[in-house]
Amino acid sequence: MTTPHQNLIFLTNRVGRQLARLMLERIEFEEFMPQGPHMGLLSDIVLEEGQRQQDLATSTIKDKGTVARSLKQLEAAGFIRREVDLNDRRQKRIYLTEKGRRLWDYSRSQSEQVMTCAQKDISDEDLKVCASVLGKMYSNLHKQLSLPHQSIDQ
Secondary structure, three states, rough: OOOOOOOOOHHHHHHHHHHHHHHHOOOEEEOOOHHHHHHHHHHHHHHHHOEEEEHHHHHHOOHHHHHHHHHHHHHHHHOOOEEEEOOOOOOOEEEEHHHHHHHOOOOOOHHHHHHHOOOOOOHHHHHHHHHHHHHHHHHHHHHOOOOOOOOOOO
């Protein structure tokens, strides 16, 4: 019988939560304290600017309400802007502002420090295997949830 600490669901959840906690402890940007959903949204906006709110809810695997609240907070803090979609005026496209880019760059530098700590004493080969296995699991689960294709290689 496997113990909780040998179970992949337990481990991936706990590692993710610990990484997020360390990141949030390190990031306070211009008097703004980002929360977990904020960083996931910023990440997806950086990868593809001009997404719709619904696109972001799908890509971040968050409910529409969580995404709407987070986008409202990011917009109020000046990190994103919304522009009317020229093809469908009912929709708005979401873009980073210059302040949002600074937050993203700052958070990237902090994440590198956190990952250096997390990867201590782990070989490059072990990290490659881990990333490969987790990537395959992500892809399998993504298909199972019938979500649109989304590459995590970006």
